[in-house]
Amino acid sequence: MSIETTPSHKEEAVYVYEAPVRLWHWINALAILVLGITGYLIGSPPPAIHGEASAHFLFGWIRFLHFGAGYILAVGILLRIYWAFVGNKHSRQIFLPPVWRGSFWSELVHEVKWYAMIAREPKKYAGHNPLATLAMHVMFVWVIIFMIFTGFALYGEGAGMGSWQYTLFSSWIIPLFGQSQDVHTWHHLGLWAIVCFVIIHVYAAVREDIMSRQSIISSMFSGWRTFRDDKPMDDPH
Amino acid sequence: MTETFYDVMRRQGITRRSFLKFCSLTAAALGLGPSFAPKIAEAMETKPRIPVLWLHGLECTCCSESFIRSAHPLAKDVILSMISLDYDDTIMAAAGHQAEAIIEETIAKYDGNYILACEGNPPLNQEGMSCIIAGKPYLEQLKKAAEHCKAIISWGSCASWGCVQAARPNPTQATPIHKVPGLAPKPIIKVPGCPPIAEVMTAVITYILTFERFPELDRQGRPKMFYSQRIHDKCYRRPHFDAGQFVESFDDEGARKGYCLYKVGCKGPTTYNACSTVRWNGGLSFPIQSGHPCFGCSEDGFWDKGSFYDRLTDIHGFGIEANADKIGGTAAVVVGGAAAVHAAASAVKRARHKGGDSHKGGDN
Numbered sequence A: 001m002s003i004e005t006t007p008s009h010k011e012e013a014v015y016v017y018e019a020p021v022r023l024w025h026w027i028n029a030l031a032i033l034v035l036g037i038t039g040y041l042i043g044s045p046p047p048a049i050h051g052e053a054s055a056h057f058l059f060g061w062i063r064f065l066h067f068g069a070g071y072i073l074a075v076g077i078l079l080r081i082y083w084a085f086v087g088n089k090h091s092r093q094i095f096l097p098p099v100w101r102g103s104f105w106s107e108l109v110h111e112v113k114w115y116a117m118i119a120r121e122p123k124k125y126a127g128h129n130p131l132a133t134l135a136m137h138v139m140f141v142w143v144i145i146f147m148i149f150t151g152f153a154l155y156g157e158g159a160g161m162g163s164w165q166y167t168l169f170s171s172w173i174i175p176l177f178g179q180s181q182d183v184h185t186w187h188h189l190g191l192w193a194i195v196c197f198v199i200i201h202v203y204a205a206v207r208e209d210i211m212s213r214q215s216i217i218s219s220m221f222s223g224w225r226t227f228r229d230d231k232p233m234d235d236p237h
Numbered sequence B: 001m002t003e004t005f006y007d008v009m010r011r012q013g014i015t016r017r018s019f020l021k022f023c024s025l026t027a028a029a030l031g032l033g034p035s036f037a038p039k040i041a042e043a044m045e046t047k048p049r050i051p052v053l054w055l056h057g058l059e060c061t062c063c064s065e066s067f068i069r070s071a072h073p074l075a076k077d078v079i080l081s082m083i084s085l086d087y088d089d090t091i092m093a094a095a096g097h098q099a100e101a102i103i104e105e106t107i108a109k110y111d112g113n114y115i116l117a118c119e120g121n122p123p124l125n126q127e128g129m130s131c132i133i134a135g136k137p138y139l140e141q142l143k144k145a146a147e148h149c150k151a152i153i154s155w156g157s158c159a160s161w162g163c164v165q166a167a168r169p170n171p172t173q174a175t176p177i178h179k180v181p182g183l184a185p186k187p188i189i190k191v192p193g194c195p196p197i198a199e200v201m202t203a204v205i206t207y208i209l210t211f212e213r214f215p216e217l218d219r220q221g222r223p224k225m226f227y228s229q230r231i232h233d234k235c236y237r238r239p240h241f242d243a244g245q246f247v248e249s250f251d252d253e254g255a256r257k258g259y260c261l262y263k264v265g266c267k268g269p270t271t272y273n274a275c276s277t278v279r280w281n282g283g284l285s286f287p288i289q290s291g292h293p294c295f296g297c298s299e300d301g302f303w304d305k306g307s308f309y310d311r312l313t314d315i316h317g318f319g320i321e322a323n324a325d326k327i328g329g330t331a332a333v334v335v336g337g338a339a340a341v342h343a344a345a346s347a348v349k350r351a352r353h354k355g356g357d358s359h360k361g362g363d364n
Helices: A019-043 A058-086 A102-115 A130-159 A164-177 A180-211 B005-011 B016-029 B036-046 B062-067 B075-082 B096-109 B138-148 B156-160 B198-211 B238-243 B253-257 B324-356
Strands: B051-056 B084-088 B115-119 B151-155 B188-191 B315-318 B320-322
Touching: A019 A058, A019 A180, A058 A130, A058 B238, A102 A130, A130 A164, A130 A180, A164 A180, A180 B324, B005 B016, B005 B036, B016 B036, B016 B198, B036 B198, B051 B096, B051 B138, B062 B156, B062 B198, B084 B096, B096 B138, B115 B138, B115 B156, B151 B156, B151 B198, B156 B188, B188 B198
Parallel strands: B051 B084, B051 B115, B115 B151, B151 B188
Antiparallel strands: B315 B320
């Protein structure tokens, strides 16, 4: 094989993130930014503005942006789930972390050691590493879905009984939590869970881009994963 | 034969004209079309009065106080005559053994046909000893009356959710009617509020009388016609909310101008009730109109959701009580700090790695 004859040759780049996945990532990032800022402002409104009520619609706009971005997030998740069925194998990775595999957990421990600066060298993956897979899974399958469900439940309260949002979400989610105020509290805690995720995600992406054995940030623009060495990959197959 | 409502009204000197006016207004209050006014009139002219046993458990009697103030046309005179209120120890003339005998009499005479109206709830601990009526636990009285009734009305937040006597730690284990173990499985309608609005109470009774069934209920057993919208949805201060005009603190300029009370803790956005449409004291006012935030008295467990002036519930189990923003903000600062420290450590490691071991990762 050509690899053996040319030792300095870098391993071929792998096409990991297909266009819909990349598009989803960046639209999602924008939607979450808007949702986070407007969501915080809905909980803690900006200082009161004076004058005639009819001349202002500030809080109305804040809420409109929140609801609009919420719809984009929800539709995005639905399309992303669809893409998990028709896309490449990497598009399914965050939905089904192989938790039943022992190697998944041992490699996850290795990844934790790499972050704890105990392991000397990280493993090499075309897709997500096990720790990232788990983080993405918890975030996008559980936290974001939780926020979408509680969000629509709260939206349905305003849309009123008889609206599809009320029928599909509010009617069972509000009693499940106790009452409306409890749903508000949990939805608000969800904001902070997302803020924590964003901090870790951005930091880890930058750090991995500099220190790991594969490209990270540029891959989310181009879709191609490139590597810094030609050793075999550790992806599960 | 029991008198019909119309007989009772006429006997009390109410003109037919006033009677018909009452029927139309009740139809309007119930959200029914104009064609329902004659139906209500017909029901009142032909149907015998419903016997009602109005029992009091652990409660403060604010439901009764509200009920007798119903300012709906004729309500003060008529509603109490409309139903055959056989037993209500607060307002009945009889007392002592004489009063208690009426319960037995009603149960025997109207077995399976009377309405059981519950104000307050029973305590379950110490075999119900924390609420004794006529020498016996209220729990026994309630169970017996429920056994033979047609349906149960849970008046107020006590009977519906538990209210203050069921607030943590609830030493007497006060329990809302629908959660009382061993209670006969009868249909229950909840009319929460502390107290419920007088006109809501009388309208619920009128509906049951006219149609001989409960009005449409939501998933939690409340009549949709009064509890399907939040205070916030019909609040007359809503335009200030949408404009971003808030009262920042009591007595500030915004408060004097009647701005939205959201920032001083109004629970209107989380409270299902009809205060902002029906209002109180004959439509005179309601808390928000008099400048005070709604504190959600008709919601489940409203005593246990932190301060009356917080729109988010305090979260217990963190050593101290903390709200979502404090917990979340602290977590974000900790995570951000950890990331910064980790970044610094990574930079040090990388610098060392490069210096000591240059043949590896040469392209970095």
